[in-house]
Amino acid sequence: MPGESVASRTLAVLGAFDEEHRRLRLSDLGARAGLPLSTTHRLVAELVGWGALRRLSSGEYVVGRRLWTLGLLAPMQTGLRETASPFLHDLYGATLSTVHLAVREGDEVLYVDTLRGNASVPIVSRVGSRLPLHSTGVGKVLLAHAPDDVRRAVLSAPLQRVTPYTITQPAVLERQLTRARSDGYATTTEEMTLGACSAAVPITADGQVVAALGIVVSDLRRSRGRLVAALQVAAQGIGRSLGG
Structure with a gap:
């Protein structure tokens, strides 16, 4: 649009991608960015040349490796991922289940790291993906410890029903x-994905909840206590390392 800078137009193109739009054709990129097709074509060509976008054989565009690599340099993600990594691997080794490291970004949960376990348990989250706070274990933990205005905003907005078991009240x-907050952990039962249950605990550093650590299994009824205890030990280790 007239008056917009090249940088703002470029960011509009990149902002056209999200969890629901991982592959976009040139016309869709222009429509979602609100830009003329000629402008979109020029910007996309430059972004492909730099490595921020990649063109598939189908003609669709996806986020390029260079942009993803750049995102990993963000101090919060880099420091948290590197510090938590050995604890995630220990937790995975002890449970052979999928483990998640996540932070809150606005009114969504952002998955910073994931180790995938039993393939028979369906998992929809990926590193870098965002999901609703209210339907995930890590999301509930982060929402429980979020500022009051964030909790009020989430609770006052319509709660999306992802599965028949999602909490929408x-x-x-x-x-x-x-x-x-009182028990020190949160759980879900098929609220994000049918066939998957989760437990999650907060990671606290310097008196602040900075992230959440979660695990996904097919059933929590027999293993909840053991899994929560393992999560809490790992979370305490991560928190101490971050605080140090």
């Missing part, structure tokens, strides 16, 4: 968040 979710 604000009063029920609020009680779960209160329990998560």
Whole structure:
């Protein structure tokens, strides 16, 4: 649009990609960015040349490796991932289940690192993906410890029903968040994906909850206590390392 800088137009093109739009044709990129097709074509060509985008044989565009590598240099993600990595591997080795490291970004949970376990348990999250706070274990933990205005905003907005078991009643979710703060962990039962349950605990450094650590299994009924204890030991180790 007239008056917009080249940088703002370039960011609009990159911002056209999200969790639901991982592959986009040139026309879709222009429409989502709100730019003329000729402008989109020029910017996309430059982004492909630099490595920020990649063109597939189908004609669609995806985020390029160079942009992803650049994102990993963000201090929060780099320091957290590197510090937590040995603890995630220990947790995975002890449980052989999928483990997640996540942070809150606005009203969503951002997955910073993942080690995948039993392939029979369906997993929808990937490193770099964002999911609703209210339907994930790590999300509930982060929402429970989020600022009051963030909790109020989430509880006052419509809660998306992802599966038939997703908690969509604000009063029920609020009680779960209160329990998560008092018990020190949160759980989900097929609320994000059918066939998958999760448990998660907060990671605290210097008195602040900075991330969440979660695990995904097919059933929590027999193993909840053991898994929560393992999560808490790992989370305490990560928190001490971050604080140090």
